[in-house]
Amino acid sequence: MALTGLDIYKLLPKTNCKKCGSPTCLAFAMKLAMKKASISECPDVSVDAKRALEQSTRPPVSLISVGSGDNKIETGGETVLFRHEKTFYHQTAIAITIEDTLSEKELLARLKLIEGLDFERVGQHIGVDMIALVNKSASSEKFISALEKIMDGSKKPLILITGDAKTVDMSLKKCADKKPLIYAASTHNLKDMAALAKFYKVPLALRAEGLDELDKLSQEAAKSGLEDLVLDPGSKDLRQALNDFTQIRRLSLKRNYRPFGFPIIRLIKNGGGHETVVEACALIAKYAGIIILDTIERDALLPIVTLRQNIYTDPQKPVTVEPKLYKFGSPDKNSPVMVTTNFSLTFYTVSPEIEAAGQSAYLLVTNSEGMSVLTAWAAEKFTPEIIADTMKKSGLEETVSHRKIIIPGYVSILSGKLEDASGWKVLVGPKEASGIPRYLKEVWA
Numbered sequence: 231m232a233l234t235g236l237d238i239y240k241l242l243p244k245t246n247c248k249k250c251g252s253p254t255c256l257a258f259a260m261k262l263a264m265k266k267a268s269i270s271e272c273p274d275v276s277v278d279a280k281r282a283l284e285q286s287t288r289p290p291v292s293l294i295s296v297g298s299g300d301n302k303i304e305t306g307g308e309t310v311l312f313r314h315e316k317t318f319y320h321q322t323a324i325a326i327t328i329e330d331t332l333s334e335k336e337l338l339a340r341l342k343l344i345e346g347l348d349f350e351r352v353g354q355h356i357g358v359d360m361i362a363l364v365n366k367s368a369s370s371e372k373f374i375s376a377l378e379k380i381m382d383g384s385k386k387p388l389i390l391i392t393g394d395a396k397t398v399d400m401s402l403k404k405c406a407d408k409k410p411l412i413y414a415a416s417t418h419n420l421k422d423m424a425a426l427a428k429f430y431k432v433p434l435a436l437r438a439e440g441l442d443e444l445d446k447l448s449q450e451a452a453k454s455g456l457e458d459l460v461l462d463p464g465s466k467d468l469r470q471a472l473n474d475f476t477q478i479r480r481l482s483l484k485r486n487y488r489p490f491g492f493p494i495i496r497l498i499k500n501g502g503g504h505e506t507v508v509e510a511c512a513l514i515a516k517y518a519g520i521i522i523l524d525t526i527e528r529d530a531l532l533p534i535v536t537l538r539q540n541i542y543t544d545p546q547k548p549v550t551v552e553p554k555l556y557k558f559g560s561p562d563k564n565s566p567v568m569v570t571t572n573f574s575l576t577f578y579t580v581s582p583e584i585e586a587a588g589q590s591a592y593l594l595v596t597n598s599e600g601m602s603v604l605t606a607w608a609a610e611k612f613t614p615e616i617i618a619d620t621m622k623k624s625g626l627e628e629t630v631s632h633r634k635i636i637i638p639g640y641v642s643i644l645s646g647k648l649e650d651a652s653g654w655k656v657l658v659g660p661k662e663a664s665g666i667p668r669y670l671k672e673v674w675a
Contacts (some may be wrong), residue, residue: 297387493519548600559590
């Protein structure tokens, strides 16, 4: 349970030295309680007090990082069960497997496909995050050989899937600086795996057969001094996984149960297709930190990464595009000008229809604070004055010579006032984006 300001004050030196920038230790304690300051700002705090404060401020689900530098992946750190309570910050990381039994040609081909798994949706590039190397051969030499090829061809964070401590040791000698995730320690090899994870300072996944066994493993790992852990309850099927994942999340958040206060991982081995999509999407929603897939089918991955994007978009901060004048094709002074809001989904619904018309055009995007056309109009964020001001700031008068602008059909009520505010002739366009090609070909022409 989080400490109150008075609880924190009792652990401070109480010298009122002002070295932290606060007038008194009590004022500093209140800042700490509100998470507006860091304990590192107090130079005189004792080691024991610092440890106690760090433990109290640790999130119920620890934030774990895999990888290094710009390619680092963070998972965990969540503080709520449901997105509407606050928001989710660290999206589920998606890894694709590569088995060390593949020939060099097959391995490099699969690696190339993984590197090319990138999708663009509503202006954002989304794709897979990690590569999971599987020690299917049970040979340390083949595993190391495959690891070297992957490191030469990719900068993605790695998951090392092997239960052999010797193989892990040999691998970490080559890639510990990349901070890979070791998957996984069990009741049979926990001591050796924990020692390697601690020595090389890399995160370790714990895999058990059920929550009771996982609880014991986590407590033993903590006694070894490990803090960067990822949990796999070893659920037999999707139904059991949903139950286990939910129990782990509830215990960590609602009861602050530390042994379960870590991200959860799941290896999905069903060969792709709709079963992979169903399981991956269900576990992204409830509450996987990392999922490992053995498919590279784009048709299976697209719905998975799309759902993840939707869940981990802050519902209080809509995705937006830059408000400005956009060009489609090679427009000139006689080309049509349409106007819409800067809600990303609206923009990426309208723009393909303009392109489909096969006619060069301009699209003026106003700042509606990420609201759609009707919502922005209702909230007075898409008004004649705002549109006219955007027209002026974009230099539209110097861009075209016809002085005509097309507004969305759903806000035709704006036409008269916009003509007064801008001095331009206002044309009412179609209500739906799908009507834009026909409108430009028949009405505008």
